[in-house]
Amino acid sequence: MTISPPAGTAEPARAASSLTISEQGAFWVGVGRKPTEAGTAAEAAMYVQYQIPADLRYPLPVVMVHGGGGQGTDYLSTPDGRPGWATRFLQAGYAVYVVDRPGHGRSPYHPDVLGPLEGAAPTYEFIRWLFCDGAGRPGSQWPGSGQIGDDSALDQLMASQGPALPTFTENEEQMRRCGAELLDRIGPAVLITHSMGGPFGWLVADARPGLVKAIIAVEPIGPPFTELPGFGRLDWGLTAAPITYEPPVRDPQELRTRLRAAGADGVQDCLVQDEPVRSLPNLKGFPIAVVVADTSPFAPSGHGVADYLAQAGADAELLRLPEMGITGNGHLPMGEKNSDEVAEALMAWLGKQPAAVEEDAR
Incomplete structure (x- = not known):
């Protein structure tokens, strides 16, 4: 299968080239069985679509994990x-797996399986604040006006939004279960996560030590121990679900914390562990990039995630897009006007990580 760019599209040289796919398909992982009053239902599973380029240059596949109430379409095309990004990584020579987390997109939400929906449906007002605040101002990368009723990109993004699972913990337990099964099936991989999908990386690496070779966490949920009304608290630091610490932690209240001063204007103080610090042993031994944009609501606190990881022994690096010469981005850099530029920067970082690019082909 050969895919060519739309006629008249002005894009970078890599984007302008055709793409030949040697193999593609889809499957679900984490399929269970749950008794209901009507009979046995399929337990929440995770949809996975994959494409492998004919010009496969890297042995490790990239798994792309969406955030919040989104779905895998966040990576398939921009609003x-x-x-x-799925196409851009394929053109660069990576096999790409794009998931719809349980209860999202093509992994349907059913209250008999996942519990009743709680809270209001996603609103234009909230999505506009989260993803395109500042649209229309000089330098903004949002590809529209940001005005409700006058922004087709915002309409497209809204159409993709669905409910989130009722609690952080339920979200994360489903991510852990399905993500672990995915890596059992495809083997070692690089994970790219976004926003509320960030814990997918931490928990799957914890569940399958050695199979996660790098994580690029784009605007991950945080800072550590944050709480969101209606969803719960990240009681285990970066996760709401239990994660392995050394020395072991039986109850998250055992994690003693202190407030670390940010030391810069416009950046908030965030919690880290108090001494003696416990490590996150299964997040060691591979590179992690925490990617933070400049106009996102997450911009003031993104460093807190990287600091917490590094303090716990992880090889974590904070990548602030403005410091890489990439400005004007909000919380959805994979969907903004300079999405290709951001993808190139992330691939450049990945290319510098030997563990992520030199793994022997399976």
């Missing part, structure tokens, strides 16, 4: 209709 204004350009090819998304």
Whole structure:
């Protein structure tokens, strides 16, 4: 299968080239069985679509994990209709797996399995604040006006939004279960996560030590121990679900914390562990990039995630897009006007990580 760019599209040289796919398909992982009053239902599973380029240059596949109430379409195309990061990584020579987390997109939500929906449906007002606040101002990378009723990109993004699972913990236990089964099936991989999908990386690496070779956490949920009304608290630091510490932690209240001063204007103080610090042993031994944009609501606290990881022994690096010469981005850099530029920067970082690019082909 050969995919060519739309006629008249002005894009970077890599984007302008055709793409030949040697193999593609889809499957679900984490399929269970749950008794209901009507009979046996399929337990929440995770949909996975994959494509392998004919010009496969890297032995490790990339798994792309969406956030919040989104779905895998966040990586397939931008809200204004350009090819998304999945295509860009394929063109660079990576096999790409794009997931719809349980209860999202093509992994349908059913209250008999996942519990009743709670809270209001996603609103234009909230999505506009989260993803395109500042749209229309000079330098903004949002590909529209940001005005409700006058922004087709915002309409497209809204159409993709669905309910989130009722609690952080339920979300994360489903991520752990399904993500572990995915890596059992495809083997070692690089994970790219976004926003509320960030714990997917931490928990799957914890569940399958050695199979996660790198994590790129784009605007991950945080800072550590944060609480969101209606969803719960990240009681285990970066996760709401239990994660392995050394020395072991039986109850998250055993994690003693202190407030670390940010030391810069416009950046908030965040919690880290108090001494003696416990390590996160299964998040060691591979590179982690925590990617933070400049106009996102997460911008003031993104460093807190990287600091917490590094303090616990992880090889974590904070990548602030403005410090890489990439400015004007909000909370959805894979969907903004300079999405290709951000993808190139992330691939450049990944290319510098030997563990992520030199793994022997399976």
